[in-house]
Amino acid sequence: MSDTESDTASSLGDIIEDASEADTTTFKCLFCDEQWSRVPDMLTHCKKEHTFDVEDNIKKLGQDVDELTIIKLVNYLRLESQKSIEPKDIKVDTETLADDKYLQPTLPDDALLFELGDLMPNPDSRVVDYDEYEAALQRNIGEGVEKLTLDNDRDVDYFESYKGNAIHREMIEDRVRTEGYRDFIEKNAELFKGKTVLDVGCGTGILSLFCARAGAKRVLAVDNSDIAKRARENIARNGYEDKIQVIQGRVEDFHTQRMIGKEKVDIIISEWMGYGLLFEGMLDSVLRARDLYLKEDGLMVPSHCTMRIAPISDKAWIEDASGEKFWKDVYGFDFSSMIPGGVLNDREIGVFDVPSKTISGEPCTFYQLDLKNIQIRDLDFTAPFSTKLGSDTASIEAFAIWFDTFFLPNPKTPGAAAVDIAKWGANGEPGLGFSTGPYSTPTHWHQAVLLLSEEDRKKEVKRDGTLKGRVAYKKPKRDDRGIDVTVEWEAEGAQGPVKGSLKRTMA
Structure with a gap:
């Protein structure tokens, strides 16, 4: 659940200065193959x-x-030249250069783009901050590649949280997660042999190492956190530095694109899943990487995820998780004003290993993600669900949400929702996968729990009745890392239908 990072304090001007210091830096002429080390000499030529x-x-x-215009001009002139248009016939105007598609480098590792100061008409012109350049590049980096909206402080905190050892140990020690990926790679080694793999959010490099060991020709391991430095050491220590290239930066950034190059990759692998599946918004970056780098017939690993929901009815468990049991008697004093005062409350999404005995209805799949085809805009959605309640269910206290992850290499395989993970390995069904639900081995994802309001928890429902409703996932404004989840529900009651709604946030 990591991603990629760039130095937010750096500026394009700093990069220009650094690149200009080396006398050996050369760049190609705008119109021919001749190499130059000084911009004025190239201009004269x-x-x-x-x-x-x-x-x-x-x-x-x-x-x-400004420098963004100069970047567009350089890329535009190179593109026109590649079309065999005579330089004297190339038309340059502001209308043409208004198109942000010309922010995309025409040449990989184009050193001329790091010498922009010598092309500026006014030496006092404003220097564009590198982050602003990255933002502009994302506006139209390629048809179908969607934008990321984040508060800068929030994003910095996100990547900062992944630079330490503890969080990576927790993920690696999650055997369901780590061995799920390992088993898919090893049991399908023929898919990886001789292929180029992009590992988005490589963390310590464990998935990259699995891929290299399975025979991948080249692995591009990208991470934005400082953990990338440890990944590089881990890869070298295990003798795979000739196959695995670690790139520290955002997977969508200009620098990363230059390092990856124009050649498309065969496979994108990533462990991007967050609490409630979509918390932290890392899938956005994986989908942009897919649109930028994956071959048309390439493989996404994992290939699918399904999202599941079920009602919870267990007053004793709710009292403990919400702190109600604790606050009602604090050394003989009634502190009920603190309720709900636990991880489970009426504002936020709680994260728990929910005991399976608390589940009071059949789990329902309410949304499926096909990673090869889903778009970022589809991650804000509203989807229906329906479940049959248990014979001893008299009320609903909360909802649990979890996800199942699928590795389906064969595009002809039935949809993930039709595959029973429990049968894999027993009857030869293709693919591998794992569940993060309350009926399976616990994982570090646990389950997301949404507590109903006190009023809705008092409503009586019909035993063995039907509960139906809608689940809505939406990213908070200017925060693609968080999630607002709304659940609207209706059930049969003793005196007619009962209904309720709740909105909870994970930030």
Whole structure:
């Protein structure tokens, strides 16, 4: 559940200065294969040999030319040249360069893009911050690649939380998780042999190492946290540095794109799942990586996830989880005003290993994610659910939400919702997977629990009746890491239908 990081304090100006210090830095002419180490020399060459006055064309763009415009101009001129258009016939105007598609580098590792200071018409022109460049690049980095919306402080905190050892030990020690990935890779080694794999949010590098050991030709391990430094050490210590390249940065960033290059990858692997499946919003980055780097016939690992919901009816467990039992008697004093005063409350989504005996209805799959085809916009959704209540269920106290993860390498395999994970390995069904539900081996994801209001918990429902409703997932405004979950429900009651609704946040 990690991703990629860039130095938010750096600026494009700093990078330009660093790149310019080395005398050996060379870049290709805008119109031919000749290499240059100084921008003025290249400009003279373009004017004399190609009859194209770069400086004059920049001046004609007006006084508001900034470095983003120059970046677009360089990429645009290279694209036009690749079309075999004569330089003197290339038209340069502000309308053409308004298209953000020209922020995408035409050449991989184009060193000229790091020499922009020498192309600026006014030496006092505002220098574009590197983060602003990255943001502009994301506006139209490629058709179908969607944007990320985040508060900068929130994002920094997210990546900061993944640089330490403890969180990675917790994930690796989760045998359901780690061995689920390992078993899929090892039992399907033929899928990885000789292939190029992109590991999004590589963390300590464990999944990359599994892929390399299975025969992958090249593994690109990307992580934005400082844990990438440890991953690099782990990979070298185990003798796989010739196959695995660790890249520290966001998977969508310009720097990372330059390191990965233009060649598409065969497989994208990532352990992106968060609490309630979508908390932390890492899937957004995985889907953008898919749109940027994955071959059309490439494989997503995992391939599918299903989201499940079930009602909880167990007053004793609710009293303990919400703190009600504790606060009602504090050394003989009544502290009921503190209720709910535990991890389970009426504002936030709690995370628990829910005892299976508390589940009072048949679990229902309410949403399926096909990782090869789903879009970021589809991660905000409203979906129906329906379940039959148990014979001893008289009221509903909460809802539990969990997910099942699937590795289905064969596109002809039935949808994930139709596959019974419990049967895999017993009857030869294709694929592997694991569940994070209350009926399976506990995982570090636990289950997300949403407590009903005190009023709704008092409503009587019909035993053996039907409970139906809708679940809505929505990202809070300007925070793609968090989740707002709304559940609206209706059940049969002794005196007619009873209904309720709740909205809880995980931030």
